[in-house]
Amino acid sequence: MTQQCTILVRYDEIGLKGKNRSMFINRLADNIRHALKGLDGIAIQKPHGRIRVDCPMEAADAAGQRLACVPGVASFSLGVAMEPDFEKMAELGVQWIEPLLNHGKHLKFCVKTKRADKRFPQTSTEVNYEVGSRILGRLHERGLEVDIDHADFTLEIEIGQEHTVVFKNRIAGLRGLPVGSSGEVLGLISGGIDSPVALFRIMKRGCRVHGIFFDNQPYMGRGGYDKVKRLSRQLNRYQSRARLYVVPFETIQESIRDHCRAPNRVVLYRRMMYRIAQSVAEKQGYLGLVTGESLGQVASQTLENLNAVSGLVALSVFRPLIGTDKNEIIRQAKELGTYEISIEPQPDCCSVFMPPNPTTKSKIHELEEDEARYSWQELMQSAIEKMEIIEVDELG
Ligand code: ATP
Numbered sequence: 001m002t003q004q005c006t007i008l009v010r011y012d013e014i015g016l017k018g019k020n021r022s023m024f025i026n027r028l029a030d031n032i033r034h035a036l037k038g039l040d041g042i043a044i045q046k047p048h049g050r051i052r053v054d055c056p057m058e059a060a061d062a063a064g065q066r067l068a069c070v071p072g073v074a075s076f077s078l079g080v081a082m083e084p085d086f087e088k089m090a091e092l093g094v095q096w097i098e099p100l101l102n103h104g105k106h107l108k109f110c111v112k113t114k115r116a117d118k119r120f121p122q123t124s125t126e127v128n129y130e131v132g133s134r135i136l137g138r139l140h141e142r143g144l145e146v147d148i149d150h151a152d153f154t155l156e157i158e159i160g161q162e163h164t165v166v167f168k169n170r171i172a173g174l175r176g177l178p179v180g181s182s183g184e185v186l187g188l189i190s191g192g193i194d195s196p197v198a199l200f201r202i203m204k205r206g207c208r209v210h211g212i213f214f215d216n217q218p219y220m221g222r223g224g225y226d227k228v229k230r231l232s233r234q235l236n237r238y239q240s241r242a243r244l245y246v247v248p249f250e251t252i253q254e255s256i257r258d259h260c261r262a263p264n265r266v267v268l269y270r271r272m273m274y275r276i277a278q279s280v281a282e283k284q285g286y287l288g289l290v291t292g293e294s295l296g297q298v299a300s301q302t303l304e305n306l307n308a309v310s311g312l313v314a315l316s317v318f319r320p321l322i323g324t325d326k327n328e329i330i331r332q333a334k335e336l337g338t339y340e341i342s343i344e345p346q347p348d349c350c351s352v353f354m355p356p357n358p359t360t361k362s363k364i365h366e367l368e369e370d371e372a373r374y375s376w377q378e379l380m381q382s383a384i385e386k387m388e389i390i391e392v393d394e395l396g
């Protein structure tokens with residue numbers, strides 16, 4: 001029989017949710033099941049207060065990598081079920097700790113035991129001592145020390161009625177809430193650095209975030225489209241089952257360029273993006289929009305220009321980056337694996353569509369005057385009709 005691994009998944013914030021608690025836990029368990037799809041021999045249970053995943057040892061690392069991407073997971077640890085024999089438990093601890101010892105550097109460790117089976121002859125403290133002293137005896141000379149409060153490695157032992165499990169050091173999860181527990185929203189995603197980070201932050205608050213991309217293909221080529229597809233695929237690792245809506249935008253941009261005052265153009269493009277996004281969201285039953293706007297970052301993100309777009313939509317607009325500095329956004333984009341995709345060079349449509357002096361203080365009545373000069377309602381309708389819908393899971 002192949003050796004089995006027991007993974008203990010902990011959640012924390014879910015615990016605050018009163019009567020909805022079981023809905024949250026079921027959602028998290030379902031998301032975990034989905035994230036582990038394709039790995040053989042997975043069994044998921046929900047013992048009180050946590051989720052337990054059993055899998056063959058060969059699949060443990062892959063399962064761990066996927067669990068680290070599931071919002072709602074506070075931490076998890078990989079463990080092995082065994083007899084409650086001090087020698088054997090210590091042997092396993094040595095196996096795990098030894099590779100972490102660097103020449104001459106001290107490593108702090110401790111053992112923490114939980115005893116669900118109170119019939120077990122030793123107390124938790126005694127088990128800590130028995131196992132800990134055996135490990136220390138073997139590795140002390142290599143730099144291992146005991147430190148209960150600041151351990152670099154904590155060996156956890158759970159002595160249950162049926163079996164005892166010994167766990168490796170805990171691995172931090174993403175925390176947040178399970179995707180789907182808050183509902184569904186629509187995120188405006190461009191090929192830039194900011195929007196993928198913004199979408200991720202809302203995912204972490206329990207939303208499934210579908211993407212909408214306004215594509216100016218004739219001017220930007222297929223580069224932008226491919227980039228957004230790859231960004232969506234990367235983000236989908238944290239949620240799955242998302243859609244990407246691709247709206248052809250060139251006709252709208254051309255009309256604005258040809259009929260409206262140059263300094264207002266950028267805000268006018270954005271008003272159309274918001275209107276179309278709202279219409280798609282309403283049709284699909286999504287309850288909010290998400291954007292990567294950050295206050296003052298570029299001309300379109302002044303208070304006046306943000307008001308000029310927000311005022312158009314009745315849905316909530318979430319701007320999780322509004323108060324975040326660019327370097328912090330970049331740091332998170334790197335962590336998420338979107339940064340490298342976002343910075344790939346891409347043809348720029350600025351030269352064709354961006355006015356030399358975009359306004360930072362647009363006035364609503366002027367924008368409305370400009371909009372009276374082109375038939376935006378018809379263009380909007382036709383763009384929505386030509387929209388492509390991509391199931392992101394199917395991108396592989
Ligand atoms: P990003 O890095 O996300 O592209 P940015 O700093 O370039 O943002 P803007 O171009 O003003 O700023 O865009 C602000 C937000 O508007 C973006 O974060 C995104 O949510 C949305 N957005 C901009 N362009 C598009 C587009 N072509 N398709 C979909 N959404 C867009």
Ligand code: MG
Pocket residue numbers: 190191192
């Ligand atoms: Mg951009």
